[in-house]
Amino acid sequence: MKEQATNELARIFFSVIAGVITAIAVGALLLPVVEIFVDKFFNLYFFAPAPPDAWKDDLMLDIVLFAWFFIASLAGGLVCSLISINKDTIHVLISSLVSIALVFAVSKGEILKGIQLLPSLLILLAIPLGNLFGGWIGGRLKRRRRASTVIT
Numbered sequence: 001m002k003e004q005a006t007n008e009l010a011r012i013f014f015s016v017i018a019g020v021i022t023a024i025a026v027g028a029l030l031l032p033v034v035e036i037f038v039d040k041f042f043n044l045y046f047f048a049p050a051p052p053d054a055w056k057d058d059l060m061l062d063i064v065l066f067a068w069f070f071i072a073s074l075a076g077g078l079v080c081s082l083i084s085i086n087k088d089t090i091h092v093l094i095s096s097l098v099s100i101a102l103v104f105a106v107s108k109g110e111i112l113k114g115i116q117l118l119p120s121l122l123i124l125l126a127i128p129l130g131n132l133f134g135g136w137i138g139g140r141l142k143r144r145r146r147a148s149t150v151i152t
Contacts, residue, residue, distance in 0.1 A: 019080025077134025092135035
């Protein structure tokens with residue numbers, strides 16, 4: 001009985017860590033695509049005022065940042081829920097918290113101290129939303145897999 005509880009705890013820990021590592025890996029794989037968008041839409045206006053339609057480029061960059069973190073977190077939430085035995089949502093939320101803590105650690109706490117607060121908030125919102133949606137997809141896949149094994 002004690003060994004089973006230890007194995008379950010190890011699997012919970014592994015599901016959270018695997019979800020975070022998957023999110024990091026998918027984010028790294030998507031980085032070249034994100035760089036293409038950043039090169040196209042990122043403009044600095046040091047010595048001249050920004051043109052009136054500069055907000056469109058900023059909006060596109062915000063959408064790209066949100067999509068990047070959302071897709072990476074979705075993959076992490078999916079893996080976390082597929083590995084987890086039960087209480088998938090709790091493990092996915094723990095994975096979200098670990099991911100957000102890593103973002104704070106990598107940015108050295110500067111994520112919310114920038115000039116523009118919207119991109120920072122979008123990043124912090126994309127991580128739990130992506131993880132929860134990925135966990136929901138993983139839960140549906142697990143239920144479908146269980147239902148197909150029961151029928152056959």
